[in-house]
Amino acid sequence: MKELTIGIDIGGTNTKYGIVDRSGQVVFQGSIKTTEFEDFRDYFKGLAIALRHAITQVKGDHKILGIGVGAANGNYYKGTIERATNLPWKGIIPLADMLKEEFNIPAIVTNDANAAAVGEMVYGSAKGMKDFIVITLGTGLGSGFVSNGHLLNGKHGIAGEVGHTSVNPAGRFCNCGKRGCLETYVSATGIRRTVYKLLADHLEDSELRGISFDNLNTKMITEAAVRGDIVALAAFEYTGRILGMKLAETVVHTDPEAIFLFGGLSLAGDLIFKPTIRHMEANLMPLFRGKVKVLPSGLQNQAAPILGASSLVWNYLDNEKDQLKEIVA
Numbered sequence: 001m002k003e004l005t006i007g008i009d010i011g012g013t014n015t016k017y018g019i020v021d022r023s024g025q026v027v028f029q030g031s032i033k034t035t036e037f038e039d040f041r042d043y044f045k046g047l048a049i050a051l052r053h054a055i056t057q058v059k060g061d062h063k064i065l066g067i068g069v070g071a072a073n074g075n076y077y078k079g080t081i082e083r084a085t086n087l088p089w090k091g092i093i094p095l096a097d098m099l100k101e102e103f104n105i106p107a108i109v110t111n112d113a114n115a116a117a118v119g120e121m122v123y124g125s126a127k128g129m130k131d132f133i134v135i136t137l138g139t140g141l142g143s144g145f146v147s148n149g150h151l152l153n154g155k156h157g158i159a160g161e162v163g164h165t166s167v168n169p170a171g172r173f174c175n176c177g178k179r180g181c182l183e184t185y186v187s188a189t190g191i192r193r194t195v196y197k198l199l200a201d202h203l204e205d206s207e208l209r210g211i212s213f214d215n216l217n218t219k220m221i222t223e224a225a226v227r228g229d230i231v232a233l234a235a236f237e238y239t240g241r242i243l244g245m246k247l248a249e250t251v252v253h254t255d256p257e258a259i260f261l262f263g264g265l266s267l268a269g270d271l272i273f274k275p276t277i278r279h280m281e282a283n284l285m286p287l288f289r290g291k292v293k294v295l296p297s298g299l300q301n302q303a304a305p306i307l308g309a310s311s312l313v314w315n316y317l318d319n320e321k322d323q324l325k326e327i328v329a
């Protein structure tokens with residue numbers, strides 16, 4: 001019988017779900033609109049119907065082993081989503097318990113960046129690595145730490161929030177209520193803010209001049225930089241410098257083998273990797289220099305969030321097996 005897991009990625013606009021095998025092949029996938037359901041109970045009903053339908057679409061003899069969920073503010077220990085600013089529902093939502101009750105299989109919830117880190121370990125380029133960090137560069141900046149083969153969850157299930165460590169205490173205002181957080185500089189939104197600041201401070205011609213802030217996106221900035229646009233190039237250099245300096249601080253905590261960059265901004269390739277690596281090396285404590293690789297994620301495709309979420313189940317089952325082995329030994 002084929003063993004499969006379900007991965008669900010709850011985003012601010014869409015909820016994507018998929019059924020995935022152990023090798024990371026998505027055998028079925030679909031999505032529902034997150035924004036369509038103002039009440040969480042209605043959303044959950046809609047999601048349960050969609051998942052039941054998805055399961056009937058998988059051919060052959062199979063067994064669904066569990067459900068993994070990645071969502072902003074997902075709490076691994078409690079299985080809850082807590083006060084996520086990008087989702088329509090307020091308060092604390094006991095999603096893992098609800099899924100367990102509905103489908104009678106294990107359900108694991110964590111934040112989307114932690115899911116990306118487990119996904120990298122189970123299916124991606126961190127296979128066989130025990131110490132690494134994944135940095136997700138989307139609208140914000142998320143991070144997941146794996147140390148000695150285990151995802152760091154912390155006491156409250158919210159470990160690994162590098163995006164909200166400080167770059168400049170008097171700097172840009174952040175959604176979290178603080179100022180100068182890393183993600184206000186290094187993220188899709190951050191680089192747009194940088195482009196606007198550079199356009200305001202300098203007089204050079206740029207193809208980005210005249211594009212409204214709402215219309216400006218990472219792809220435009222990348223394409224302009226490839227064509228040699230000086231403002232776009234300066235924006236990448238500035239973004240890479242801040243990320244590199246922050247990574248130089250971050251690695252001293254867990255001594256990782258590699259740091260994987262995932263998501264929109266990382267697709268700019270050398271434009272972001274080169275300044276990031278240069279400034280990381282320049283700022284590293286000498287003991288760490290030349291030891292930490294900065295690499296693109298091995299899961300750069302549309303299904304990555306589903307893979308990350310589904311990987312939580314394999315990881316959970318593997319850990320459970322290890323614990324049983326210890327008891328038997």
Ligand SMILES: [Zn+2]
Nearest residue numbers: 164174176181
């Ligand atoms: Zn912040």
